[in-house]
Amino acid sequence: MIRNVVVGRLHPDADPVAVDAALAAITALDLPGRLDCRVGRDAGLREGAWGFAITSDWADAEAYRAYDLDAEHNRIRAELFGPLCAEIARVQFAA
Known part of the structure; x- marks a missing residue:
């Protein structure tokens, strides 16, 4: 499994x-190989934190790569x- 953290x-x-x-x-993206997706804005518990986080779990590196290249995903990013x-x-790691 590959975990992507943004x-x-x-x-x-x-x-x-x-x-x-x-x-x-x-979170609305429906792509093959996505096992889980969690998103949220910073809760404001500590000064200097970043504004939001996204974690998504992918069945394997190929599923992650397909997500990374997906046209709708890239439209949302841009x-x-x-x-x-x-x-x-962002970081991806084997989990």
């Missing part, structure tokens, strides 16, 4: 409604998250 640092003026819509769009984020970090 965190985003939001622009100070990012609209929380738009962030929620972008996260909902990620059109929904792009304007909201100052920075995005």
Whole structure:
């Protein structure tokens, strides 16, 4: 299994409604090999945290790669998250 973890640092003026819509769009993707997907905005428990996180579990590296190249996924990244984020970090690891 491959776990993909994404965190985003939001622009100070990012609209929380738009962030929620972008996260909902990620969870709505129905792609082969996705085992689980969790998203959420930072709970504000610690200063300096990033604005949101996405974790998704994939059956294998091929399923993750298909997700990474998926046209709708890339549209969501560019059109929904792009304007909201100052920075995005991601990591994939075998879990």
